[in-house]
Amino acid sequence: MDISSTFSQYDKQTDVGICVYDRGGHYIYINDTFLKIRKVSREEYLGLTPYDLYNNNLTDKCVMDAVRKNRATTTDVQTVFSKDGKTVLRKHLVTLRPIFDANGEIEYYVGYYKDLESFNEEYDDKTAPRHTNTDERGFRTMIEGEPEKVPFVAVSENMKALCQTARQVADIDSTVLLTGETGTGKEVFASYLHTISKRRTHNFVVVDCAALPETLMESELFGYEKGTFTGGLSTGKKGLIENADGGTLFLDEINSLPMSLQGKLLRVIETKSIKKLGSVKPQEVDFRLIATTNVDLVKCVAEKTFRADLYYRLNILPFYLPPLRERRDDIRPLVSRFLNEFQQQYGVRRELSENVYQEMMEYDWPGNVRELRNFIERSVLMGATALEPWTAPPPEPEKKVFSLSRTASEDEEKKAILAALAANNNHRERTAQALNISRRTLQYKLKKYNIV
Incomplete structure (x- = not known):
């Protein structure tokens, strides 16, 4: 796959700077928007790496380091300095994602850059706070605060960083794309993003794209006017998108959205309006879109099962939720929270020995937080007063993998x-x-x- 030519098709269709790096970190593609943001020539960048910029004190951090270490998409705020390294020229909101080859090695890096000042100017209004970093003390108070205020545990460093970025962009209306393994809590994170935003007093509408029958999906999303369908409501019906007016629309597993509706959703995002079935008059609707995917959308674009233009509209603010095995510091507080929850729910008392906690810390939890929560609930219901000895959840039966390589005939x-x-x-x-x-x-x- 020639990834640089894939992105070059959309040079004129985005206001986000895009760069593509090879496995060594060298720039191999830079779009026009990036050059305008950086205000330098393309020739100055081709052949360089982000490490060259960092080592010469032209940037305050190298986001590529975090991507290589965690093998996951990373979003951060990067400061760009003058050539003497003393003057701050600008700040960027940077998202860098890895693209893996067939052997699981990073083959490319794709970077998305947005000038922070223009980001503020574009989306700021009288009710939205400026896009600034949260101080460490205030951040810790929010993330490690009262359980009823914070819907998830964020004690590990990578989850703290993720939540800090979420607070930075909470009041910005750009679309958010959440990726991560099943059970990592993408819906919970989306709900958290909604509750700390200026839209928190309006609806948080959840749409499971994989569960909606394709024949009903359009009418459920867009609604319909009275008399449109035989057997339909005589008053017509308000669609899910309209229900999210003023609030947040959460599209779970958006990769399951049929191609026939992807174009219509793209138009809704671009025009901020919908047209009900049976109606000829568009209706304005104001919502913030958060979407999740359980597959690689870049691969879906290559397979022509997902529209490239919709992907770029969704991937403005990407967040990767790490699996539980990459945030082990969260296991103990998660267990404590789940124990309290289920002990109150079922009116029983259970305890965990230190040996059990240690075994939990060493287990990989392939089902992530969902698996841990289910295990604690089962243990509260079935376990003895002290849950010992440790009994790990039964492993899933080994599944035979059938490869669909992009190079296959x-x-x-x-x-x-x-x-x-x-x-x-x-x-x-x-x-x-x-x-x-x-x-x-x-x-x-x-x-x-x-x-x-």
Whole structure:
């Protein structure tokens, strides 16, 4: 995949600076917006790396270091200095994401840059605070405050940093894209982002794109006028997007949205208006969009199951929620919180020995926070007074993985799909999981290869 040519198609379609780096960190693509933000020539950058800028005191931090260390998308505020390293020229909101090759190694880095001052000027109003860093003391008070005020535990350094960035952008209306493994708490994080924003007094509307039947999805999202459908409500119906007016619209697993609706959603995002089914008159709607995905949308764009222009509209403020194994400092306080919750709910008393805590700290929790919470609930219901000895949750049965490499021929891809279907007794959801693709992508490929 020539990733630089992929981005170059959209040079004129974004006000965000975009850079692509090779595995060594060298700039291999820079869009026009980035050059305007940096106010330097393309020739000055090609052949350099972010390390060159950092080592010469032209920037205060190298975000690429964090990406290489954590192998995950990282968002941070970066300061750019003059050539003598003494004068602050500007600040950027930087998001850097890794692109992995077939062997799981980082092949490219894609960076998104937004000038912080223009960010404030574009989105600030009389009721929105300036986009500034939160002091350490105030930040800790918010993140480690009362349980009823903070819906999740953020004691580990990477979760603290994530929440700090969330507070920096809470009152900015740009779209947010949340990625991470299943069970990491993306919906909880989205709700937190809503509750600390200026929109907190309005609705937080949750839409599970994977659960809505495709035949009903359009009417559920956009609503309809009276008389549009036989059997429909005589008064018509308000859609979910309209319900989010003034608040936040949360689209879970947006990768499951059919291609036929992706274009309509893109128009809604661009125009901030909807058109109900059966209506010819657009209606303005004001909402902040937060979306999640459980698959790599860049791969979906390459497979033509997700629109590239919609992806770029969504990926303005990307957040990666780390799995529990990468935030082990949160395990003990999470256990304490869940124990208190379920002891109150079920009216029983349970304790954990230090040995059990140590075993929990060493377990990898493939189901993440959701698995930990379920295990504590089961232990409260079934365990003895002291939960000892430790009994780890049973591992999931090993699943055979069927690879759908981007370099595979159509014949190889079809054979892999047929093999996965056979191994999973034609169960579509399990087949999609075995192929590591969304069910929507599987449906597209079944249709493509005429597989019934």
